[in-house]
Every structure is written in structure tokens, then in C-alpha cells.
Amino acid sequence: MHFYNHKQIEQKWQNFWVEKDVYNVSQSSSSKKKYYILEMFPYPSGKIHMGHVRNYTLGDVLSRYFKSNNYNVLHPMGWDSFGMPAENAAFENKTNPKEWTKKNIRTMRNQLKKIGLAIDWKREISTSSPDYYKHQQQFFIEFFKKGIAYKKDSFVNWDPVDNTVLANEQVVEGKGWRSGAEIEKKKLSQWFLKISDFSEDLLSNLTNLNDWPEKVKFMQKNWIGKSDGAEIFFKIHDKDNTFITVFTTRPETIFGASFIALSFDHPLCEDVLSNDRLKKFKKENKEKIYTTAKTDVEKIGFKTDYMAIHPLNGKKLPIFLANFVLMEYGTGSIFGCPAHDKRDYDFAKKFNLEIKTVFSNPEKKEFFEVNDDEDPVLINSNFLNNKRMSKARKEIISIFNERNIGKKKTIFKLRDWGVSRQRYWGCPIPIIYREDGAILPVSDKELPVMLPDDANFEQKGNPLDLHPTWKYTTCNETGMKAIRETDTLDTFFDSSWYFLRFCDPLNSKTGFSNKSIENWMPVDQYIGGIEHAILHLLYSRFFMRALNKSKYDVPNEPFKSLLTQGMVCHETYKDKDNGWIEPSEVIKKNNKFFLLNGDEVIRGRSEKMSKSKKNIIDPDTIIEEFGADTARLFMMSDSPPERDLEWSDEGIRSVWKYLNKIFLHLKKNQFEFTKEDELDAQTEEHLALVKKAQKLIKSFNNDIENFKFNSAVAKLREFSNFLFSNEKIETRLENYLWSIFLRLIYVFTPHFSEELSKNNNNKSICDLSWPKYNEKYIKEDLIKLVIQINGKKKAIVDVEENLNENEVIKLLKIDNNLNKIFSFKIKKTIFIKNKIINFVL
RNA sequence: GCGCUCGUGCUGAAAUUGGUAAACAGACUGGACUUAAAAUCCAGCGGGAUUCGUCCCUUGUCGGUUCAAGUCCGACCGAGCGCACCA
Numbered sequence A: 001m002h003f004y005n006h007k008q009i010e011q012k013w014q015n016f017w018v019e020k021d022v023y024n025v026s027q028s029s030s031s032k033k034k035y036y037i038l039e040m041f042p043y044p045s046g047k048i049h050m051g052h053v054r055n056y057t058l059g060d061v062l063s064r065y066f067k068s069n070n071y072n073v074l075h076p077m078g079w080d081s082f083g084m085p086a087e088n089a090a091f092e093n094k095t096n097p098k099e100w101t102k103k104n105i106r107t108m109r110n111q112l113k114k115i116g117l118a119i120d121w122k123r124e125i126s127t128s129s130p131d132y133y134k135h136q137q138q139f140f141i142e143f144f145k146k147g148i149a150y151k152k153d154s155f156v157n158w159d160p161v162d163n164t165v166l167a168n169e170q171v172v173e174g175k176g177w178r179s180g181a182e183i184e185k186k187k188l189s190q191w192f193l194k195i196s197d198f199s200e201d202l203l204s205n206l207t208n209l210n211d212w213p214e215k216v217k218f219m220q221k222n223w224i225g226k227s228d229g230a231e232i233f234f235k236i237h238d239k240d241n242t243f244i245t246v247f248t249t250r251p252e253t254i255f256g257a258s259f260i261a262l263s264f265d266h267p268l269c270e271d272v273l274s275n276d277r278l279k280k281f282k283k284e285n286k287e288k289i290y291t292t293a294k295t296d297v298e299k300i301g302f303k304t305d306y307m308a309i310h311p312l313n314g315k316k317l318p319i320f321l322a323n324f325v326l327m328e329y330g331t332g333s334i335f336g337c338p339a340h341d342k343r344d345y346d347f348a349k350k351f352n353l354e355i356k357t358v359f360s361n362p363e364k365k366e367f368f369e370v371n372d373d374e375d376p377v378l379i380n381s382n383f384l385n386n387k388r389m390s391k392a393r394k395e396i397i398s399i400f401n402e403r404n405i406g407k408k409k410t411i412f413k414l415r416d417w418g419v420s421r422q423r424y425w426g427c428p429i430p431i432i433y434r435e436d437g438a439i440l441p442v443s444d445k446e447l448p449v450m451l452p453d454d455a456n457f458e459q460k461g462n463p464l465d466l467h468p469t470w471k472y473t474t475c476n477e478t479g480m481k482a483i484r485e486t487d488t489l490d491t492f493f494d495s496s497w498y499f500l501r502f503c504d505p506l507n508s509k510t511g512f513s514n515k516s517i518e519n520w521m522p523v524d525q526y527i528g529g530i531e532h533a534i535l536h537l538l539y540s541r542f543f544m545r546a547l548n549k550s551k552y553d554v555p556n557e558p559f560k561s562l563l564t565q566g567m568v569c570h571e572t573y574k575d576k577d578n579g580w581i582e583p584s585e586v587i588k589k590n591n592k593f594f595l596l597n598g599d600e601v602i603r604g605r606s607e608k609m610s611k612s613k614k615n616i617i618d619p620d621t622i623i624e625e626f627g628a629d630t631a632r633l634f635m636m637s638d639s640p641p642e643r644d645l646e647w648s649d650e651g652i653r654s655v656w657k658y659l660n661k662i663f664l665h666l667k668k669n670q671f672e673f674t675k676e677d678e679l680d681a682q683t684e685e686h687l688a689l690v691k692k693a694q695k696l697i698k699s700f701n702n703d704i705e706n707f708k709f710n711s712a713v714a715k716l717r718e719f720s721n722f723l724f725s726n727e728k729i730e731t732r733l734e735n736y737l738w739s740i741f742l743r744l745i746y747v748f749t750p751h752f753s754e755e756l757s758k759n760n761n762n763k764s765i766c767d768l769s770w771p772k773y774n775e776k777y778i779k780e781d782l783i784k785l786v787i788q789i790n791g792k793k794k795a796i797v798d799v800e801e802n803l804n805e806n807e808v809i810k811l812l813k814i815d816n817n818l819n820k821i822f823s824f825k826i827k828k829t830i831f832i833k834n835k836i837i838n839f840v841l
Numbered sequence B: 001g002c003g004c005u006c007g008u009g010c011u012g013a014a015a016u017u018g019g020u021a022a023a024c025a026g027a028c029u030g031g032a033c034u035u036a037a038a039a040u041c042c043a044g045c046g047g048g049a050u051u052c053g054u055c056c057c058u059u060g061u062c063g064g065u066u067c068a069a070g071u072c073c074g075a076c077c078g079a080g081c082g083c084a085c086c087a
Helices: A006-020 A050-068 A084-093 A097-114 A130-145 A195-208 A214-224 A251-256 A276-284 A342-351 A389-403 A514-520 A535-549 A619-626 A628-637 A649-668 A684-705 A709-725 A731-745 A750-757 A805-813 A819-823
Strands: A033-039 A071-074 A149-159 A164-166 A184-193 A226-236 A243-248 A259-262 A301-309 A316-322 A333-336 A406-412 A431-434 A439-441 A472-474 A481-484 A523-529 A559-565 A568-574 A587-589 A592-594 A602-608 A782-789 A792-800 A828-832 A836-840
Touching: A006 A097, A006 A628, A006 A750, A033 A050, A033 A514, A050 A071, A050 A523, A050 A559, A050 A568, A050 A619, A050 A628, A050 A684, A084 A097, A097 A619, A130 A149, A130 A439, A130 A535, A195 A214, A195 A226, A195 A406, A195 A535, A214 A535, A214 A559, A226 A251, A226 A389, A243 A251, A243 A259, A243 A333, A251 A389, A259 A342, A276 A301, A301 A342, A316 A342, A333 A342, A389 A406, A535 A559, A619 A628, A619 A649, A628 A649, A628 A709, A628 A750, A649 A709, A649 A750, A684 A709, A684 A731, A709 A731, A731 A750, A792 A805, A805 A819, A805 A828, A805 A836
Parallel strands: A033 A071, A033 A523, A259 A316, A523 A559, A782 A836
Antiparallel strands: A149 A164, A149 A184, A226 A243, A226 A301, A226 A406, A259 A333, A301 A316, A431 A439, A431 A481, A472 A481, A568 A602, A587 A592, A782 A792, A828 A836
16 A cells, blocks of 8 residues: 655655756757846755745746756755854854854754755855855955955944944844944944945936836835935034035925024034033933934034025024034035925924925915925016926026035935944954055965864954964065054845855855856846845845956846746734744644643734744644645745745645645555657547646646746646546556646656656656646637627637627527627627627627 | 825635626535544525515725726725935
8 A cells, every 4th residue: 555655755866866966967968048037045944834944845846847848947055044043042052153054054954955956955055154255355355456346434333331332123122133232333443335436327227127016126226216406505603614515306495494403413514513501402402312313303403603595685594503414414514495395394383484385375374285296386586586496406507506505416325235244243344454554465475364163252343353373474575564444244145146166166166157157147046035125136236236247247137027026925923922833732623722731822923933922833843744845835825926925834734735635545456657759549538638738748838937827736736637537537647647647746746756757757757847838729610709799708608719899799699698788789790709799788 | 293004805816907696615504425523525605675586785884987896986994014303
């Protein structure tokens, strides 16, 4: 007696595939089209979670599909293995980050292999390996030479207790996540990449990314944040040659200006405007001034002793410092036009400032906002009066230019990318500071700059900086003493080019050869979570441009098509004390949920699986109990990829039952794998069934290519249901039909399909080409025509193809059921060939 | 506040892109098999009427375009996500 022993089957074929090296990727294959499929590589945190299983199965289905369809497929895997968790683990467990990371990679690699992914492991990469990061250091040096990498002073989150810099997400309510200390803003000299030089290019090229989700492009557009407007220079009264430059998108409202406001962080606060009264005010109102930006925060203002001079009418305008003016945006200073800007209006009300309308205002409103599409006429605006807003805007800018009191200006929200991290477990920045003050790149021969293995993680602060010897070096040209840069690179730097490395992973001379890039790039299909919509994807796009500007030759856009998959969710459970409970501890009984001890469990809404809420299902347990094929098929069958997937115990069980049922059926009937060319000439019955199978192939292909994996699974179910319910099919034909089925479902269940196809088939199913269909052949003789009355369906009739309206009506008139239509008065007939006929009565 | 996406049975969902709404599954109900349970198999499963042939209604709400709307347009309600004092 056979039974579906998934464990034994999956192990057997995984070994077989490795032995036969079926996933080997050949670099040059001129006869085949290339297809580069990539899922965002994992951080080796310790264990694979369900989100990974979904992500990598999605890519695996596509990779198997395209390979079977005769593409040369690259589907690699690697590790985003630098980053803070390793360092935190080192701190807590007294292990070396390197060892901790290696151990995690080993575990997770084995887990991934158990999922049955079609991956060429010979191409595996790891960003924390010197083989990888030495090329990255080379890139950094090229960027440095080209001025793309530069150093500047910048504010960081400083934890004074742990003596370290914290990332924004490590600052919780203004306090350090580990020390709990009040976080300070500290000025440090840090490395930046000039992404802002590429703002316009990164923005305008979004429109060419046709296969990216609109949502992601929209988010990037907002992030880049382009604003067209003007800068205006305001002279400070009684201060010779001191100007305040403001940025505005509404220069035409200049005659409505009633005050000037500067950020409390504006450089002039430290300079011209500085006095004891201001220092005292800042000290007393520190919290109010620096509350995080929110719309409903109280407007705080400080009136300085100075006035600015309106450049067109010479009016004196009070200069304020205001908390709603942000130093990070524009010039850190504005002119206030209270009649048409809510913030300025609130401020003017509080400080009793003039509110002057400059747009046509028949209703005599004190305040109203104006949109660009309204384009109203200006009033109270001197020579701009009676002009439309759009025209006035152009005119005023040219007047600014003529009189040298301002100029046209476009600004972007996108800031330069700070890549310095005062951390150990990252790629060392290959720079030395010579004792004479020169900042120099490390010479090629000395690359890679390796991390020391003997760092101490028990001290507070950056282990590289505190290392007794590591940072001391000499300049090999002059022999002068020098100190190494002790900052390491942001891990987004590592992940901004890993997809290039996959094209040529074993190249030790350069990060990649031009030929390999030509061969594989761009990535045809990239799959990952929406959480990387901005940073990772934008940095990668920038990185390609930066490489191109240096001496490399890569495509500007790395990812041709992007699929953002949804999260894997599960219900949450709590006990009566509000503590989270794991699903494995919950017992379901008559739609009620209990703990083992009989206490009732409170069910919460379904949320993304997370450790903190304990609503996790462990992939290992699932694969042990049901097998990888079941897990893979379930992940693909319940929801479309972009949407969240609700984990369901019943769902996974039913998939297992389904596979088991087919397995037992085929074994019982001594199924033999059959290909179409082995099939005898067909009878009528043959024809109809073969046609059915070929139609399945066509619609299945269509679903896969459009990522409608759940529909593809439904069609397989439909087909197998049909085969089960039809007992009279001749054996050889039935074998053929089941063989088609196995070859299609193969992309979801490779082990299962391999096991069942193996008798009578010498090739691995991985090497078989995809089943074919013949477009002419699957065409139906009869088509289904819908008969409507007043747009409502009344009947469906099978008719010959391409009948015209009169022929259809003729047929209906001799139909005993339908001819009564013609006893009514027909006002109008709508006829769409091969689809529908609609009688309007 | 601004923007984007989405609202279809008890649940996950499908609908060749304007032309048969609810495919395929899950849960549930009933039946067969069994001493019993599990497993398996069969049937039912949006609402209402029914002479058991069928007929009528139904895609968040209201309106519009159209011979025809789940699909297009407008307003509203609700959910999720993103941005948010961006000058």
C-alpha cells in the first residue's frame, strides 16, 4: 500500500536535484532569452519566518515557470548580513557578531533548502564577507574621487549613557531604547552620498517604470518632493549687507506679506539675531520649540528686535523666530502671508499681525486658501493687480531677476544620504586621516579594510574606535602617521548593489564584469515587501546612477518589474490577563477558543505575524507535518500575492488532503507519466478531453504571467475535480491528462510532481519543457451566445461562430422556448458578434 | 488635514477588463460507510417566491453615463496604507 510520505519524498528529490545539479546557471547562453528573478535577500536573524516562505515561493514559481519555458533563468540567494542585531547579540550573549551571523546563515540556508527552492547555491553571497565588501569599498573610493561621497557636519541621535549614535528607530519617545537615557542632538562629522544631485533624474524616470506599482512610484515621488518656486532676498533694516533668503512656491503673494519667520535653528540666530533675551526664551521654551512636527501643535513665536524691508514696497516687516518653520526645508525662513496660508494666519492671529488679502475676495473673507486650478485675479498687489495668479507668478519672478531681489528656484525634499554608522558590524569606510590633515582613500593594494576579529563589545561606544590598535596606520606613500575612519557603512549601502554581484558572484578582481551585467541586468522581476518602497529601492536606483558617473557601466534602472507582496497574517490571542498567547496553545472547540486549562481565550484581529504578538506559525513545524509542497501550494492558493495572506490551519490541512488524494489515486491506478507525442491518434472523446487540457495550459500560463497564482490553483482544482468525477476515460488518455496536470502543478509542488512523473520518464521534471497548446486546435466550434432582454440575461445558446445578427434571429425564431421574444414589440436590437444579443422592448 | 488603494456570501476569494455575479476553496448543515470516532465519499450552502418547470432581488450607500455597470463617472459612508506645520 502506498501512502503520501512527504518527508521521504521531499528529502529524496532534494538530494537528487543537488546530485544532478539541475539548478546550475550557465553564464552565457546566447540561444536563450534571459530571465533574472530576484526576491529581496533576507537578514540572517536566526530563523526563516512565514513571510520568507511566501516571498521565496513566489519567486520560485516564476523561476520554475520561465525555466521550463526555455528561458535562461537566474534565481540567486544571499544574505544581508551586516547590521545591528548581530552587534546587540554580541553585547548580550558575548558572542562574536561574525560567529553569530554564520550560525544563523547555516540554519536559515538549511531551512530554505527544505522549501525546495530552485536556487544555484554556488552563487550564494553574503554582504559581511570580505569577498563582498572589498568591492564595495572600491565603489566608495570611486564615489569619493568623483565627489559623490563627501564629509559634512550633521546632527545625530546621541545616547550619552551608552556613548553611541542611535538610528531613528532606536529612539523611543526621545529616549534610548536600551539605556533609557534622554537622547541628545550631537553634531558629528559624517559621510554622505550626494543623492540630491540626482533628484530630478530619479523623479522623472519614475514614469518609465511601467511595471512598478503606482503606489510605490507615488511614495518615491513624495519622498523626492519637488517644489517649484522662488527665492526672495529680504534686507534687514539697519544691518548693512545682511539678507534673509526665503523660499516660496507662491511668489505672487509677496504683497500680502506681513512678517518674516525663521527657524529657531537658523544660522542667523547664532549670529546677528542672537542676544540674551533669545537665549533665555530658547531655554525656557525648549520643549515647545522642538516638539516633533505635527499640524496641531501650538504656534510658538519669538519677536526679534529687527525688521526686514519688503523689497518691492519698502514696508518694514517684523522678523520672528517660529517653531513651525523647519530648518530642514527650503532656506529655513519664510515670509508670512496670513490671508492665504493657514499656518501664517494662525501665527498672525496670535501676534496681532496684519492680514491682507491679495486675491479677488467678493465675500470679504479674512482668510481663504487658493488652489492652482482656481487661478484667481490679484488685488492689493500694486502692479500685479487684475492679473491672473498664474501670469502674476511668472511676471513677479522675472521682476525679481531684473532687480536682483530674488530668483526662480526649484527645491527637493530629498536630502543627501548619510551613510556613516558609529558601529562595528558593518563595512569599514576605506579612508585614512593623515597627521597633516589630508583625507585619503585607502590604496587599492590594501583593500579590503577588514574588521578586526578581536573587538571588545562590553565597553560603551564604537568598538572600532575603542580598539587598541586597529585604527592606527601609516600612509604608505609618505610614511606619515594616519588614523583609519572608524565609521562603518549603513547596511542600505550593502543592499544597493547585491543584485549586480549575483551576476558575477565569484569574480575576485572586480565586483562584476561588464559582460555579466550585459548578460543579466536588469532584474526582470523583483519581489519584496512594501516596507522597502522608498529607502532600499530609491537608494538602489541612485546607486546605479552613481556607479555610472564613476567608471562603471550598469543600467540606470535596476528593477524592470516590481511585485510588492502582502504580509502573512494570523489571528491574535490573549488570556484574561491581557497576555499574548501562541496559536499552538489554543484549542478550538465549537467555534470557541480555550487554553489547555479550560480558560477561555480572547480572540483579537488578524495581524502580521510577529514575535511580540506571538501570532507566529513556524515554517519548520509546518514543513515537518505537511511538507514543503503543501506549504508552497497553500501560500499560493488563498490570496493574490499583493494582498495580505491570512494563515489558516484548515487551509493548509485541506491542501495536504488534496495532494494526498491525488497521490493515492495515481498510485492505485498504476499511473504512468505520458507525454503528448506518445499519444495515439484521437477519437472524438479524445479530442474533447485533449482540448480541455490544452485550454487549461493556456489559461494557467496566463494566470502565472499575471501573478494570479490563486486563480491558477483554482483552475488546477477544477481540472482534477473533473478527472476524478469522470471514471470512464481510457487509461492511456487519463495518464496523459494527469501528466499535464503534474507538469503544471510542478511550479508549486516540485517534489510531488517529480515523484509521480518519475516512472516512464528519464528526465527530471525540472528539465522538461513546458506543455504546449495549439491555438488553432483549442478553438471551439460552438460558442456560447448570451440572449438578453433589456440588458438582463434570459438564456444562453450554443451557436456556430461568426454568425451575423440575422442568422442568430433566424435561429431564435425556430427555438420553441425563445421564439416568444418576437411576440413583443422590439424597439432596438444590440448585437455583439460571438458574445451577446440584447433585445430592448 | 492631504494623497493613494480597497469595500462582492458566514470566511479567503473569482469574474476573459463594460456583456452568464459568487468559479475554486474553507467553515457549517444533512446523508453514506463505521460498534464509535477520525479519514473518505455524496448532497446542500447570498436572499425571497414557487404549481419544483422556473421566476424575482442581490456586489458599502445615493445618483449619473450606457441597450447593458461589481467593473466607467460624481457625492457620501467605512477600512487600510502613505505623507504630514514642506512655505
